[in-house]
Amino acid sequence: MNKQDLAGIRRELKADNTMLQISDIYSVYLKKDNQEIIHSQFEYFDSMDSEKQELYLKNFKKILSGALDTKLFELDFVNIDDEDNTQNILYSAVNNDRDTFREETDKIVNKIAENYKYETDVVITFIKAEYWKGASKRRNEEAEEAKDDSVFAFQFMMCSINKIEPPKKTLKFDYIEREFKASTALDFTINLNSPLDGFMFPAFNNNSADANKVMYYTDKPKEINENFVKGLLDCGLKKTAQQEKEEFVGVLKTVVGEKIAPETMQCIYEKLSEKLNDTEEESEVPVVSAADVKEVLEESGIEDVDGVEEAYNEVIGDINYEFKVQNIVPVMDTKSIKISTEDISLSIAPKELKNIRKVKDSNGNTCLLIELNDEVVIDGFEIPIGEI
Numbered sequence: 001m002n003k004q005d006l007a008g009i010r011r012e013l014k015a016d017n018t019m020l021q022i023s024d025i026y027s028v029y030l031k032k033d034n035q036e037i038i039h040s041q042f043e044y045f046d047s048m049d050s051e052k053q054e055l056y057l058k059n060f061k062k063i064l065s066g067a068l069d070t071k072l073f074e075l076d077f078v079n080i081d082d083e084d085n086t087q088n089i090l091y092s093a094v095n096n097d098r099d100t101f102r103e104e105t106d107k108i109v110n111k112i113a114e115n116y117k118y119e120t121d122v123v124i125t126f127i128k129a130e131y132w133k134g135a136s137k138r139r140n141e142e143a144e145e146a147k148d149d150s151v152f153a154f155q156f157m158m159c160s161i162n163k164i165e166p167p168k169k170t171l172k173f174d175y176i177e178r179e180f181k182a183s184t185a186l187d188f189t190i191n192l193n194s195p196l197d198g199f200m201f202p203a204f205n206n207n208s209a210d211a212n213k214v215m216y217y218t219d220k221p222k223e224i225n226e227n228f229v230k231g232l233l234d235c236g237l238k239k240t241a242q243q244e245k246e247e248f249v250g251v252l253k254t255v256v257g258e259k260i261a262p263e264t265m266q267c268i269y270e271k272l273s274e275k276l277n278d279t280e281e282e283s284e285v286p287v288v289s290a291a292d293v294k295e296v297l298e299e300s301g302i303e304d305v306d307g308v309e310e311a312y313n314e315v316i317g318d319i320n321y322e323f324k325v326q327n328i329v330p331v332m333d334t335k336s337i338k339i340s341t342e343d344i345s346l347s348i349a350p351k352e353l354k355n356i357r358k359v360k361d362s363n364g365n366t367c368l369l370i371e372l373n374d375e376v377v378i379d380g381f382e383i384p385i386g387e388i
């Protein structure tokens with residue numbers, strides 16, 4: 001799934017919406033100490049009061065929020081030949097009646113219990129929903145017509161795991177008895193603002209459901225819960241965006257050495273960004289191979305590029321590996337490049353890399369020279385111009 005697909009579903013997660021309708025919601029309280037089920041509750045979403053609906057909707061929007069390959073990962077199922085693999089369980093849950101949905105989600109709860117890694121009690125919540133992907137872009141007041149024009153109805157389910165937080169001792173005012181009281185120690189709360197883990201099945205690609213993939217969410221940026229991914233979802237691990245970025249930098253350093261001119265780095269980013277922009281409207285995520293990287297380096301003025309394949313093998317261990325462009329290129333129109341020393345930290349846009357130099361002044365001091373088009377202001381004061 002790309003960010004447009006995710007944003008589209010997230011946008012439709014709202015109450016009384018004909019384009020996305022949640023039918024069932026099933027919650028299970030799981031104890032940390034012995035993985036015992038304390039309580040389970042099955043409800044019809046439409047029968048909930050509006051405040052409770054909004055709390056759940058806000059929670060499940062978070063399961064589809066965050067940067068791809070940082071907090072959100074599209075994962076492939078493995079062990080697909082096993083009869084009780086998670087893909088089969090989820091497929092059955094999505095495509096059958098309410099009783100089957102509950103039976104199959106209970107199997108998921110058991111798998112979570114078997115792979116328990118959380119530091120608190122948790123509540124596991126499942127929803128089953130239908131998303132109408134309209135062919136037209138009409139929305140809101142024309143939602144019904146857009147539904148009639150839809151390409152298809154997308155049946156899916158989501159899961160959210162939220163921690164239970166013990167109550168804090170506070171003083172409260174009892175309106176009924178008209179007196180101040182200490183809060184009770186029994187009012188445990190479910191933290192719906194920060195899900196620990198979650199997923200959506202199936203994934204959604206090329207305007208159709210993809211039952212071979214699942215969208216996994218983690219609350220820890222740049223980190224994947226291996227127990228959840230491998231033990232529960234039966235999926236293979238994927239590299240995070242940070243890991244890909246580090247490996248790409250490792251490939252560059254192996255080819256060009258430890259030093260590179262800022263304008264050369266800018267050119268590399270711009271060439272790679274062109275590949276990202278060329279496929280921005282397409283559903284497939286743009287990637288670059290070793291041959292692509294070699295071509296980009298040549299076009300950026302790097303003379304010796306014969307070591308690219310060897311660098312791939314040395315750094316990644318796979319000469320056929322393809323980097324996702326979005327993971328290795330900084331955001332070009334924001335201050336996404338960090339320049340730092342022990343005492344100084346600056347942020348600049350990639351397009352300004354050509355305007356910086358590392359130089360020595362007449363006294364032999366190393367300086368960072370930045371070409372400026374505007375005045376530099378510190379605490380409201382302009383900096384006077386001096387000589388190097």
